[in-house]
Amino acid sequence: MADFEPAVLVLEDGTRYAGRAYGARGRTLGEAVFATGMTGYQETLTDPSYAGQIVLMTAPHIGNTGTNDVDMESRRIWVAGFIVREPSRVVSNFRATRSLDDDLVDGGIVGISGIDTRAVTRHIRSAGAMRAGIFSGEEFALSDAEQLEAVRAAADMSGRNLSAEVSTPEPYTVQAEGERIGSVAVLDLGVKKSTLDYLAARGFDVHVLPHSVTASDVLALGVDALFYSNGPGDPAASEAHVELLRESLRAGLPYFGICFGNQLLGRALGFSTYKLPFGHRGINQPVLDKATGRVEITSQNHGFAVDAPLEGIIDSPAGLGRVKVSHFSLNDNVVEGLNCLDLKAFSVQYHPEAAAGPHDANYLFDRFRDMVIELHSEKEGAE
Structure with a gap:
């Protein structure tokens, strides 16, 4: 010794x-x-x-x-x-x-x-x-x-916006693999490589954007969908990202968010967020999918959560239609997913892209792909 x-x-x-x-x-x-x-x-x-x-x-x-x-x-x-x-x-x-x-x-x-x-x-x-x-x-x-x-004397995590520290300094694109079905703008708030790989594997051209872009920047790209990544910090300190998301949702852009992206969807819809006592971190967190009754073992890393009722359909406080909680934690009933009923938007608090596993929730990338394809079909039918 x-x-x-x-x-x-x-x-x-x-x-x-x-x-x-x-x-x-x-x-x-x-x-x-x-x-x-x-x-x-x-x-x-x-x-x-x-x-x-x-x-x-x-x-x-x-x-x-x-x-x-x-x-x-x-x-x-x-x-x-x-x-x-x-x-x-x-x-x-x-x-x-x-x-x-x-x-x-x-x-x-x-x-x-x-x-x-x-x-x-x-x-x-x-x-x-x-x-x-x-x-x-x-x-x-x-x-x-x-x-x-x-x-x-060190900074407390509450009130901290860390997106500038972890986001890409310049935009870049990951090309779609196989049959291309469209393009997606990914707001890099701390995105992981696995997320980009899974999106590209579903046929998306993936445009990875710095944290500082505006709704006008995103809509000018002509993308088919918007994705918010995981990331560190307090969602209450990311008001610019909340407003970007609200404008994009009102413009009809389909949305999928994970982890920090779930918290920011919650705030965009008008819900508040709060700091958990010690957070959820690890690859063995049980979550209930309310639609199927299935228990998923998930990978998580978050210290904040959305404050929304677990049961019933709620009118978005921000006037963005009806919302329901789609998933919740079986350990402590924390909100683990949101589903918009009048918009093409959903999010989860956990990590379906977990490279080390588990892969129980990887199907959510397929759901996002299907949502974009469905929107294409609706537009073609309207024409």
Whole structure:
């Protein structure tokens, strides 16, 4: 043990956990959250939705399958920090080209290992997600009071708009695969590569747009549909994206949103959003599809949710027709999907594009494709 460098995890409420330095050395600050997936850590690390968050993996052994370029979901690692119980000492997978530790060091991601992640998880579940910091290297020498002061001075996730940090700086296009059925504008609020691949595989030319575009920009493209991606931050701080969506819906553009895109549809329809105590993160979250009665095991990563009645048909407070909640969480009854009855628009709070699985909800991309094809048929019939 003498060969290991010390590190410490400090929570906003003053709780401290001593461990070993992992990844890059130094100081990192962010919101401490936990993810319950046993696999797919590279997808988690490179998911832009985790920007600003120090992610704790509840699975005790992380890193045994290494990392590679194929499983990257974006251009870089986005987590603010990484917490594991026991990092794998060796890489044992034929697809691996490097170790997880290599990626963390190269990405400048400060981490910590060797702490009781069960205890930290139980604490966050009881006290709620909170600001935290990991200190190692020279930063470990700071006094307890100095470390805690740095944590409490960090930005809170509530009220933060992080889309500018994770969105593409320039628009680009992914060409349709196979038979082309139309085009879709994807507002990149932290989009994952798998999302673009699944849309292209359904016959869409995918126009990926920066977060700063306007409704006029989107409608000028002449696309057949609009898609809002996952992303980090507080949906209440993204009013420009809400207004863009309202204008697009009023213009008759079909819409599909996932994760952050579900929250923004909720706000566009006139519902409010709220911060969850500790969020839903992991690849084993049960969701009920109210239309079929089927339980789907889903991948999730969100700390905010839509505040809407689970039962009945609701008139949109923003005057956009009738709406109903299509899915909800079986763990805590959180809204997991919205369906517009007078518009061609729907959304889900979870991740149907989860590359590491599960794939229970992948059919939603087919539903989106069918919705666009149906609209084409209606227009041809009207002519």
